[in-house]
Amino acid sequence: MQNEENYLYKELVYLFQKDTTILNWLDRGSLDGMWFWDLETPENEWLSPRFKEIFGYAEDEIPHTSDWWKQNIFEEDLPLALENFQNHLDDPCHPYDQVVRYRHKKGHTVWVRCRGIIIRNEEGKPIRMLGAHTDVSSLKRKELELEKSNQSLENFAFMASHDFKEPLRKITAFGELFESEYRDLVDEEGRYYLGRITDAAHRLELLVDSLLGLSKLTEKELERESVSLGSVIEQSINNVPAAFQVAPSCHTKIFVDAVLLFQVFSNLISNSIKFSDTSRPLKITISCKPFMKRENFVEVTFSDNGLGFGGNDFSGIFQPFQRLLPKSDYPGSGLGLSICQKIITKHGGIIWASSNKTFGVSISFTLPRSNDEKDT
Incomplete structure (x- = not known):
């Protein structure tokens, strides 16, 4: 493979073996935590210091076991992680990659993008799994705030449009009634103004109906x-x-x-x-x-x-x-x-x-x- 032939790739592999500070830098500088899971003895899992830190824990506060993350991940998100794990186990081409929620030590939610790869032995048997976390909490919070803001605006548009319809109907109805009953009592200029009022009311009705349709689209399943x-x-x-x-x-x-x-x-x-x-x-x-x-x-x-x-x-x-x-x-x-x-x-x-x-x-x-x- 191309990587194996490249001298820099070979040098990087050697440095990983020789100098643990490079792995530590990767854990803290590029990622928000790493984990290495023993699939042959599934209760054992190494969790990096940064992994523990983003959830508010010191190095000695979380044991190196797989039980901790299963207990602290949101119950609703655990099936997704386990399903992706099984799919990746059955088919290496299926990516183990999802965004899940964990509970921070102080009680708030930490959104994490969790990725991993299963390592197999020469016979193809899964023996280890290497994974990495990326904290996406700030992005998720902004996304949720934007959704909430958009929902508020759409709710306002729906209510405002609904409330506009009643007076609009009256303007249109009385305008048409006036034109029918009193058309001959006003001069040409007056009829022109009346026509403009009626046309404007019809256009506003069309606009209100369209706004209602647009706002309903958000709620419609x-x-x-x-x-x-x-x-x-x-x-x-x-x-x-x-x-x-x-x-x-x-x-x-x-x-x-x-x-x-x-x-x-x-x-x-x-x-x-x-x-x-x-x-x-x-x-x-x-x-x-x-x-x-x-x-x-x-x-x-x-x-x-x-x-x-x-x-x-x-x-x-x-x-x-x-x-x-x-x-x-x-x-x-x-x-x-x-x-x-x-x-x-x-x-x-x-x-x-x-x-x-x-x-x-x-x-x-x-x-x-x-x-x-x-x-x-």
Whole structure:
């Protein structure tokens, strides 16, 4: 192997054997603890000083046994660690790598990324396991704070949007009633102002409904099923006034919430129609291929020959209320693509855009393939 032939690798192995300070530096300087487990005598496990330190203990306060970590890891996380251990034991290619929680001596939670590798003898029998810890508590705390903050904002948006609907309905209803009953009693300028009020109320209703839909997406549990991507596309394009070209590869099986995915395609089609180029008939192309960065995902590209956008950065179009074309010319809530992004990320996928004023817009996103599709 290449490592074995490299003189620096050989020198490093020799130094590990000769000088224990290098191992100690690795334990304290690069990692947050190491452990070395005797699989032949499973009650024996060496736990490094740094291992004990991140949980608030001195060197002599934790014995070198496997019982300690099994007793101090969160009960809910122990099955995950044991399952990964068994999977790695059965198949060396399966990584022993997970984030688990431990109890600190003072009572608070320590989040640890725990990785390990089983060492086998010449006959292939597992005899030892070497592992390393990385303390990810600060990252986890920030992640939980962000989730809590996002949840609070979404709850506020839900409640505010819900409360807005009642007065909005009254504005719209009374505006339409006034226009019907008293239209002839006001001059042309007055009718113009009344029309503007009614139109604004309708737009605000659309915006409130979209905000409610966006906030509900966070709470909604995915109702996943194995479906043909092509069948969802066919339902979406039914009776749409555009020329469609759907690649045969789009009939792959995916594991998704079909109702939410239908909403993604409906929003994209609606945008294509809204931003179509009147100088040419609207044409929409949908293509699919394996996603190279994740084996169990498929990449879908939705392209049209509409107006397109200038510039190179299109990340903003997925942000709520962000527009690349004037609102006065192209009305709408400005939340359609934000909802698409929410649905795709809820499925564990990603979404991105590209555009050219000559060739229109392309929206690409990834979706999880179903297990029966991966087995074929």
